[in-house]
Amino acid sequence: MRQAIEHGPSPWWAGFLLTSPLRRLVHDPHEILSPFVNEGMLVLEPGPGRGFFTLELARLVGPKGRVFTSELQTASVEGLKRRAQRAKLGDRIDARQASRFSLGIDDLAGAIDFAFLFAVAHEVADPERFFGEIVQALKPEALLLLVEPDGHVAIESFQGLTAAAVGSGLMVMTSGPSIDGSHVVLLRKSLCAGAVTVAARGRRG
Numbered sequence: 001m002r003q004a005i006e007h008g009p010s011p012w013w014a015g016f017l018l019t020s021p022l023r024r025l026v027h028d029p030h031e032i033l034s035p036f037v038n039e040g041m042l043v044l045e046p047g048p049g050r051g052f053f054t055l056e057l058a059r060l061v062g063p064k065g066r067v068f069t070s071e072l073q074t075a076s077v078e079g080l081k082r083r084a085q086r087a088k089l090g091d092r093i094d095a096r097q098a099s100r101f102s103l104g105i106d107d108l109a110g111a112i113d114f115a116f117l118f119a120v121a122h123e124v125a126d127p128e129r130f131f132g133e134i135v136q137a138l139k140p141e142a143l144l145l146l147v148e149p150d151g152h153v154a155i156e157s158f159q160g161l162t163a164a165a166v167g168s169g170l171m172v173m174t175s176g177p178s179i180d181g182s183h184v185v186l187l188r189k190s191l192c193a194g195a196v197t198v199a200a201r202g203r204r205g
Helices: 014-018 022-023 030-033 054-062 074-085 127-137 155-167 193-204
Strands: 044-046 066-071 091-099 114-119 140-149 170-173 184-187
Touching: 014 127, 030 054, 054 066, 054 074, 054 193, 074 091, 091 184, 114 127, 127 140, 127 155, 140 155, 140 170, 155 170
Parallel strands: 044 066, 044 114, 066 091, 114 140
Antiparallel strands: 140 184, 170 184
């Protein structure tokens, strides 16, 4: 199996910068996420770092919802858990440790209402496998919001990531909301996505 992380994740200490309150002046989590997340939803966020967006997701899903995260950096996982506990949101967040080969979400098959990927997909060496795992976790017709930094990810690379997502069983809905400094696309899981993903895995052997 190919290694899942190509360039490696951002160093754990970058999470302190990425969770700075000043970042809200550019990326307001509530403004970005509230159109897509309702109370009671099950939400998946791969690569959350220390949880800049995760805490807002937890507020939006409410006490009956759940946010599942999958993060490679152990220090970031622990940092996210601490921030969640301080915000009294720990019971709404399932912060998981990913490996270089898996997001560790096999138990979530067909359960997720919405997936949010912010500045993480470009780090993956095998986008088809990465998106395939996510698609398996999504409910039929669930939405996925894919966001990548336009100063770091060329439009051609973003188009390649979008193509990998489509090849894994997602359909492009719109270009997504306008987010400063970002490429954005909103996708939906197609009804036949399960068959597409299984077939793709079979071809890779």
